[in-house]
Amino acid sequence: MVDYHELDSARPPLWSEAAADWDMLGTDLGTAAGALNEQTRQPLSASWSGRAATAALSRIKAAVDSLEAAQGEVSAVGETLQGLAEAATVAQQLLGDAQAMAERASLTIAADGSVTQQLPPPFLPTAQPATMLGTVLSPQVQQVEQIVSEAIQRASMADQLTAAELDRLATRANVANLQLAYNTDAADASRTELAAMTASIPVGPPNLVARWWAGLSGAEQAKLELAAPTTLATLAGIPAGVQAELRGSDGIDRVRVIQYALTNWNKTVDRRFTDDCTNFVSDALLAGGLQQKQEGFWPFDHGNSQVNWYTDPWSLPRSYSWTKATDLHTFLTHNNSSEIPLGQAKPGDIIFFHDPEQGIHHAAVITAVVNGHVYYTQHSGGQENADLSLRQTMYNQLGDPQDAIVVRPVQDSGNGV
Amino acid sequence: MNEFGYQVHLPVLATAGAGAGAAAAKVSSSTGTLTGATSKAIGAHPGWQSSVALQKCLEAWEARLRALAAEVKHISDNLGQTTRQYQHAEQEIVAQITRVAAQLRELKAR
Numbered sequence: 001m002v003d004y005h006e007l008d009s010a011r012p013p014l015w016s017e018a019a020a021d022w023d024m025l026g027t028d029l030g031t032a033a034g035a036l037n038e039q040t041r042q043p044l045s046a047s048w049s050g051r052a053a054t055a056a057l058s059r060i061k062a063a064v065d066s067l068e069a070a071q072g073e074v075s076a077v078g079e080t081l082q083g084l085a086e087a088a089t090v091a092q093q094l095l096g097d098a099q100a101m102a103e104r105a106s107l108t109i110a111a112d113g114s115v116t117q118q119l120p121p122p123f124l125p126t127a128q129p130a131t132m133l134g135t136v137l138s139p140q141v142q143q144v145e146q147i148v149s150e151a152i153q154r155a156s157m158a159d160q161l162t163a164a165e166l167d168r169l170a171t172r173a174n175v176a177n178l179q180l181a182y183n184t185d186a187a188d189a190s191r192t193e194l195a196a197m198t199a200s201i202p203v204g205p206p207n208l209v210a211r212w213w214a215g216l217s218g219a220e221q222a223k224l225e226l227a228a229p230t231t232l233a234t235l236a237g238i239p240a241g242v243q244a245e246l247r248g249s250d251g252i253d254r255v256r257v258i259q260y261a262l263t264n265w266n267k268t269v270d271r272r273f274t275d276d277c278t279n280f281v282s283d284a285l286l287a288g289g290l291q292q293k294q295e296g297f298w299p300f301d302h303g304n305s306q307v308n309w310y311t312d313p314w315s316l317p318r319s320y321s322w323t324k325a326t327d328l329h330t331f332l333t334h335n336n337s338s339e340i341p342l343g344q345a346k347p348g349d350i351i352f353f354h355d356p357e358q359g360i361h362h363a364a365v366i367t368a369v370v371n372g373h374v375y376y377t378q379h380s381g382g383q384e385n386a387d388l389s390l391r392q393t394m395y396n397q398l399g400d401p402q403d404a405i406v407v408r409p410v411q412d413s414g415n416g417v
Numbered sequence: 418m419n420e421f422g423y424q425v426h427l428p429v430l431a432t433a434g435a436g437a438g439a440a441a442a443k444v445s446s447s448t449g450t451l452t453g454a455t456s457k458a459i460g461a462h463p464g465w466q467s468s469v470a471l472q473k474c475l476e477a478w479e480a481r482l483r484a485l486a487a488e489v490k491h492i493s494d495n496l497g498q499t500t501r502q503y504q505h506a507e508q509e510i511v512a513q514i515t516r517v518a519a520q521l522r523e524l525k526a527r
Contacts, residue, residue, distance in 0.1 A: 002464060002465060003464060005464075006462065006463075006464040006465060010461075010462060010465075011458075011461050011462075014454070014457055014458040014461050014462075015458050015462075015467075017454040017457070017458065018454040018455040018457070018458040018471070020454070021450065021451055021453065021454045021455060022451070022455070024447075024450075025447050025448070025450070025451055025482075028443060028444070028447035029444065029447065029482075031443060032440040032441075032443040032444045032447075032489075033440075035436060035439060035440045035443070036436070036437060036440040036489060039432070039433065039436030039437075039439070039440075040433040040434075040436045040437045040440070040492075040496075041433075043429050043432065043433050044429065044430065044433045046429075047424070047425070047426040047429045047430075048423075048424065048425050048426070048429070048430060049422075049423055049424045049425075050422060050423025050424065050425070051423070052423065052499065053423065053425070056492070056495065056496065056499070059492060060437070060492055063485070063488055063489050063492060066485055066488075067440075067444070067485060067489075070478075070481065070482065070485065073478075074478060077471075077474055077478070081458075081467075081471070084467055159465050159466050159467050160466060162466075162467040162470070163465075163466035163467045163469065163470040164470075165470075166467060166470035166471050166473070166474045167470045167473065167474075169474055170470065170473040170474040170476075170477040170478075171477070173477045173478055173480070173481035174481065
């Protein structure tokens with residue numbers, strides 16, 4: 001458990017700097033892996049054969065694989081540390097509220113977090129525990145104590161989440177499988193990063209939350225809105241205007257889209273396909289209120305993705321656009337939604353993945369954005385708040401670079417089903 | 418080609434070995450820079466569980482990356498040694514052929 005002094009004296013930028021070093025190390029390992037592959041393995045594969053060559057090339061490949069996996073793993077350490085840095089910053093801001101309030105009320109917060117009242121003589125000879133001063137001061141004292149306690153609790157939760165993840169990553173140093181490193185370990189780290197950030201948001205009484213929120217700068221508020229939209233949208237004390245903005249004004253409740261994804265990413269939902277990324281996204285859009293559309297009669301109309309998007313969750317009838325990524329993209333972009341640059345993505349947008357061979361072949365829901373990093377949640381290899389940049393790195397290393405196409409869903413005024 | 422046969426292009430082998438050496442040096446130097454900010458963050462937050470866990474991570478990954486750098490360096494060294502052995506074998510063969518040719522010339526001259 002983090003105590004008052006430890007939170008007060010914490011220096012979150014140091015964790016950010018450490019995170020940046022681990023990220024940099026990851027990049028360097030990727031560079032080394034690429035160099036070993038391109039300058040050693042590939043030329044030798046083309047020009048050297050025989051038993052010695054077979055043995056050597058096998059060993060070189062193992063080293064390349066290990067370096068690539070290590071890149072994913074150390075990047076995961078960086079992600080985890082960045083989450084702690086962000087969370088500690090939020091908790092310290094809350095503690096700053098308590099300190100400012102204490103100063104205004106002539107209260108002192110001791111190193112152990114206890115609150116005392118400073119009154120000049122002759123009323124009291126020395127500082128006295130605030131609780132001895134009767135009921136007149138108790139509301140202020142209680143408020144300060146409550147905020148201090150909340151800040152410590154928030155920081156401790158983030159610390160515990162981060163420590164557990166780092167403990168785990170310390171045992172993963174021998175992973176030499178690229179997909180295991182990224183799909184399991186790095187994905188888990190980015191989920192922890194977001195969980196730590198979310199854990200740092202105070203959940204106390206509405207007045208406490210409202211005061212904390214009002215004390216944040218515009219940039220800090222915007223950052224949290226992108227990182228933890230569902231928490232803020234349902235948290236008493238966050239201004240109604242902010243919550244409405246999080247839900248969006250495009251006729252689709254973006255928070256519900258995100259909530260659906262975050263609640264169901266690791267569950268089998270209405271269809272029992274092992275490969276149902278787009279069905280999952282469609283269900284999330286439906287939860288957000290996107291109206292189904294059907295022109296004609298199934299099965300004659302289901303392939304016309306420019307106009308149809310519908311399903312019956314328990315039986316066969318459904319449009320291609322409900323379950324095929326490229327068809328959902330077609331439907332959305334022909335029905336009032338449009339592509340936006342990746343740099344403008346925000347939670348509640350839909351992300352499609354494209355490569356030259358398969359075209360658009362995968363879809364997911366964007367559930368957070370932190371410091372320009374896009375986090376997505378998906379089915380078909382269930383992932384919650386996975387960092388897009390790590391996915392892109394993995395696919396680059398697999399020799400299958402993927403473009404990300406972001407679509408902002410907007411309600412269409414056409415005929416609903 | 419049967420199991421005893423082989424093909425090799427020595428300049429490529431030599432360059433590939435040098436490339437592996439550069440990769441090993443990159444891993445080694447990058448690992449060396451890790452302790453700075455990480456140790457500072459750990460030292461500044463003694464009461465945090467994350468500091469304890471980060472120290473474990475640091476030690477585990479430094480050891481792993483040192484081992485990886487050593488492995489790639491070993492590959493580089495082996496490729497260099499293999500190049501030299503091929504060169505030496507080739508020189509030996511050339512010398513033997515030259516010797517045999519000289520002996521044949523000598524026999525013919527008798």
